[in-house]
Amino acid sequence: MNDILTVSGLNKSYVDFSLKDVTFSLPEGCITGFIGVNGAGKTTTLRTLLGLTNKLSGKIQFFGLDMDKNEREIKDRIGIVLDGGGFYEELSLSEMKGIISSAYTSWSEQDFKRYMDMFSLDPKQKINSLSKGMRMKYALALALSHNAELLIMDEPTSGLDPLVRGQLLKILTEYMENGGKGVFFSTHITSDLDKIADMLIMIDNGRIVFREEKDTLLDTYRIVKGDSGALTPDTRKLFLSISETDFGFTGITKQISEVRSYIPNIMVERPTIEDIMLGNIGGEK
């Protein structure tokens, strides 16, 4: 499988935050979720990858092409959905589309109309009168209408009602069916990832914590519940994070066989993606 995007040694600094040696790749044919808590660096990473803000150092290649030298060709091949959209507020949806579509070599008016109808958007409506959800749907319609080979989206499901979120997840799955494509999107709504992600990349405090196939991740971690009396300095080391109440402890571990052999009478459950994310940012131990 070819990599559709490779990022190596990406560094960027703001006054109080930096991306630190961000390195990962996205294989073709995968829907990849980009997760992390508020302020972890998801938006900064996406904006830096797209050349919307300067990097300090690092190499970014889309479709095997260096972003520094081929930005125009690469952008033609990517569908981008960012918060806000960067639209001219006074224009109608149709007028704004006219400007955006002229920048792409393979714009499909037919696809655009189909998505506008599907999302019940009126081409005559002004951008500044769109609700947050409608704005997101409009940005999606634009991103999906120029035969992009990769979709990069920052929190595309936020602000969408469950019905439209479901529609979007279905559209993304259909989009992938043609082959040779990729989707990379950040989200807080980890239940969306349970449904459609093939791969997950987690960032915390500007560093990549893991990049792993979703099924492998869900097989690797376990939630353990037991009596707090079983927690010793040594057994605590078997957990990534532990929370304790009067009724006992709940911990997340990657070493379930060791936990079973050292701690009797435990309850073991499969984790959710959210459990894995929270476990990896630590917690009282």
Ligand SMILES: Nc1ncnc2c1ncn2[C@@H]1O[C@H](COP(=O)(O)OP(=O)(O)OP(=O)(O)O)[C@@H](O)[C@H]1O
């Ligand atoms: N233009 C900027 N100037 C200075 N600091 C910034 C700028 N943009 C972002 N930051 C800081 O970088 C850090 C990471 O922000 P970023 O928006 O990338 O996080 P995020 O993971 O997308 O968070 P969220 O889930 O809340 O959207 C934050 O501490 C933020 O304050």
